[in-house]
Amino acid sequence: MADPEIKSYAPHHESQSAAVTESRPAKAVLMIVSFAFLGIFLLLPLIVVFNEAFAKGLSAYTEALTNPDTRSAIHLTLLVAAISVPLNVVFGISAAWAIAKFEFKGKAFLTTLIDLPFSVSPVISGLVYVLLFGAQGLLGAWLKAHGIVILFAVPGIVLATIFVTFPFVARELIPLMQEQGNGDEEAALSLGANGWQAFWYVTLPNVKWGLLYGVLLCNARAMGEFGAVSVVSGHIRGLTNTMPLHVEILYNEYNAAAAFAVASLLAGLALVTLVLKTLLEMRYGAEIAATRGH
Amino acid sequence: MTTAPAKARWRFRQPSVIPGFGLTLGFSLAYLTLIILIPLSGLIWRSAALGWADFWAIATDRRTINALEISFGTAFIAAAVNVVFGTIVAWVLVRYNFPGRRIVDAMVDLPFALPTAVAGIALTTLYAPNGWLGSLLAPLGIKVAYTPLGIVIALIFIGLPFVVRTVQPIMEEIDKEVEEVAATLGANRFQTIARVLLPGLAPAIVTGFALAFARGVGEYGSVIFIAGNLPYKSEIAPLLIVIRLEEYNYAAATAIAAIMLALSFVMLLVINLVQTWSRKRYG
Numbered sequence: 001m002a003d004p005e006i007k008s009y010a011p012h013h014e015s016q017s018a019a020v021t022e023s024r025p026a027k028a029v030l031m032i033v034s035f036a037f038l039g040i041f042l043l044l045p046l047i048v049v050f051n052e053a054f055a056k057g058l059s060a061y062t063e064a065l066t067n068p069d070t071r072s073a074i075h076l077t078l079l080v081a082a083i084s085v086p087l088n089v090v091f092g093i094s095a096a097w098a099i100a101k102f103e104f105k106g107k108a109f110l111t112t113l114i115d116l117p118f119s120v121s122p123v124i125s126g127l128v129y130v131l132l133f134g135a136q137g138l139l140g141a142w143l144k145a146h147g148i149v150i151l152f153a154v155p156g157i158v159l160a161t162i163f164v165t166f167p168f169v170a171r172e173l174i175p176l177m178q179e180q181g182n183g184d185e186e187a188a189l190s191l192g193a194n195g196w197q198a199f200w201y202v203t204l205p206n207v208k209w210g211l212l213y214g215v216l217l218c219n220a221r222a223m224g225e226f227g228a229v230s231v232v233s234g235h236i237r238g239l240t241n242t243m244p245l246h247v248e249i250l251y252n253e254y255n256a257a258a259a260f261a262v263a264s265l266l267a268g269l270a271l272v273t274l275v276l277k278t279l280l281e282m283r284y285g286a287e288i289a290a291t292r293g294h
Numbered sequence: 295m296t297t298a299p300a301k302a303r304w305r306f307r308q309p310s311v312i313p314g315f316g317l318t319l320g321f322s323l324a325y326l327t328l329i330i331l332i333p334l335s336g337l338i339w340r341s342a343a344l345g346w347a348d349f350w351a352i353a354t355d356r357r358t359i360n361a362l363e364i365s366f367g368t369a370f371i372a373a374a375v376n377v378v379f380g381t382i383v384a385w386v387l388v389r390y391n392f393p394g395r396r397i398v399d400a401m402v403d404l405p406f407a408l409p410t411a412v413a414g415i416a417l418t419t420l421y422a423p424n425g426w427l428g429s430l431l432a433p434l435g436i437k438v439a440y441t442p443l444g445i446v447i448a449l450i451f452i453g454l455p456f457v458v459r460t461v462q463p464i465m466e467e468i469d470k471e472v473e474e475v476a477a478t479l480g481a482n483r484f485q486t487i488a489r490v491l492l493p494g495l496a497p498a499i500v501t502g503f504a505l506a507f508a509r510g511v512g513e514y515g516s517v518i519f520i521a522g523n524l525p526y527k528s529e530i531a532p533l534l535i536v537i538r539l540e541e542y543n544y545a546a547a548t549a550i551a552a553i554m555l556a557l558s559f560v561m562l563l564v565i566n567l568v569q570t571w572s573r574k575r576y577g
Contacts, residue, residue, distance in 0.1 A: 020470055020473040020474050020486075021389070021483075022483055023483070026483070027390060030382055030385065030386055031386055031390060031392065033379070033382055034379075034382055034386040034387075035398075037379045037382075037383065038383060038398065038401060038402070041447075041450060041454065042401055042402070042404050042405070042454070044420055044426065044427070045408075045413060045416035045417055045420060045451065046404065046408070046416070048419050048420050048426070049412060052416075052419060090321075091321075091322060091325045094318040094321045094322050095318070095322040095326075097314060097318040098314075098318040098322055101310070101312050101314075101315075102307055102310055102315050102319075103307060104306055104307035104308070104315075105305075105307070110322075110323075110326075113326060113330070113331070114326065116330060116334075117330060119512075119558060119562065120555065121511070121513075121531075121535075121551075122512065122514055123512070123514050123532035123533075123535050123536055124337070124512070124532075124551045124554065127535060127539065127547060127551050128333035128336055128337045130539060130544075131336050131337055131340050131548060132332070132333050132336050136542070136544050138336055138339075162329055163330065163333070182310070182312055185312055186311055186312065189311055189312070189313075190311075194313075195312070195314050198312075220406070220407045223409070224407075224408070224409025224410070224411075224412070225409070226411040226514065226515035227410070227513075227514035227515050227532065230514075230515075230536070243409075244409045244410075244411040244412070247409075247412065247415065248411055251415050259415060260415065260419075263412040263415060263416070266408070266409045266411075266412050267408060269407075270404065270407035270409070270412075273407045274403055274407050275400070277400070277403065277407075278396070278400040282396075
């Protein structure tokens with residue numbers, strides 16, 4: 001640092017870097033454009049949510065959240081996430097094991113199929129279950145005869161949620177496990193471990209942060225899904241209303257303060273998700289797959 | 295070591311000492327088939343069962359065509375806006391150091407994490423004639439909420455992280471020496487960016503555009519609050535599907551969904567070709 005020789009190079013280095021970066025005014029303009037854009041499109045909507053939620057005071061806010069319909073919506077959202085996220089975790093681990101640990105024909109095609117739900121409109125994700133299980137659906141008559149209710153009930157909401165959150169865990173784990181290779185597992189097996197032990201004591205610890213990252217994103221989407229769930233839920237107040245659907249109902253009833261009160265909980269969930277995600281990226285960046293965003 | 299035989303026996307999978315292939319692949323395929331493939335093929339089967347005349351009548355219905363035009367048109371504009379601003383944001387995040395950079399970077403993912411319905415009511419409140427931004431724009435004669443412009447705003451919100459997160463990692467990998475060489479050879483900064491850096495980023499930018507566009511076409515939750523949902527004017531295709539379903543018109547809902555899927559598929563194919571081309575050209 002205090003080395004005079006390096007110091008004497010400093011001005012030279014500065015003049016060199018001036019050629020590979022923008023002039024100060026250009027820099028300032030680009031930064032102002034970025035901050036203005038992000039401020040208007042991302043920050044303002046977030047501020048509006050909390051501002052509107054507390055617009056009628058704290059007591060109105062707590063009243064909106066303790067309302068029985070709101071509480072049952074919160075309960076349903078937690079239930080749906082508690083069923084669909086673990087199922088997609090099991091699928092994600094299983095698919096990643098098959099795809100990352102083995103070479104087989106049709107692997108690329110299978111990987112593409114796993115990503116398919118991301119390119120389908122959420123409304124269509126709900127529609128496909130209506131066509132299958134609805135009164136006019138392929139299985140509708142059979143289900144009715146056997147007294148099984150899927151549509152406009154919790155099973156339908158869970159199915160639609162699983163559909164839209166299907167790829168999250170798998171696409172996080174596949175590249176990570178591919179990167180890590182098979183060496184550790186082969187060593188464990190040669191030392192006498194069986195397959196389950198190799199998975200439990202070797203693979204799982206290796207991918208735990210990546211898995212958590214995938215679960216985090218999967219959960220955020222599961223709790224926040226609107227379009228797919230809206231199509232299959234039937235909007236029965238107190239029964240099949242998840243939090244996002246309840247937000248819509250309150251908003252359409254011109255009860256903006258209550259709608260934003262429930263929305264503020266979901267926005268809080270989003271902020272917690274972002275903080276945890278950022279912490280994971282900062283601390284365990286190398287242990288999380290290189291793929292970011294989706 | 296023996297050399298591999300010229301014509302190896304066809305194998306479904308390469309041999310491996312690792313166990314569990316049958317179990318994990320079997321379970322994955324069964325789950326994929328039950329949750330995704332059977333329901334999606336149900337959609338295709340139902341639309342095929344419609345018959346060509348019925349399908350054509352629904353597809354050429356004015357309201358269907360307008361809804362598709364609005365969905366694809368607004369998604370295209372929003373993705374184009376995001377390409378410009380998303381690339382600038384990515385550049386600022388990668389190249390410039392400023393206090394709070396980490397927080398700004400994390401903020402970019404907000405649209406991934408914020409439920410779409412929440413984004414929808416927040417944007418509507420913001421751009422309504424009495425909202426913070428709507429009241430500023432009203433004197434200028436610009437109406438955003440309850441117009442197609444509102445749809446574009448919602449889709450810009452939804453699509454931004456797709457562009458930033460696709461372009462950002464490629465920008466981080468740019469070798470600074472390339473810029474130094476360009477500068478030494480007499481290029482000014484603008485020429486370096488336009489002729490040297492942007493072509494290298496083109497495949498990533500095209501991918502980001504495609505992802506934002508695809509997401510925008512199917513987006514529902516954030517749009518329906520701000521759109522106004524006037525048939526023929528500001529009614530998006532996913533909403534028309536929902537409306538047809540609520541009318542118990544399964545045939546029309548199915549047909550519109552099938553058209554949307556087909557169009558998205560063709561679009562992704564075209565964009566894939568453009569990507570391959572630009573990778574070959576500029577790779």
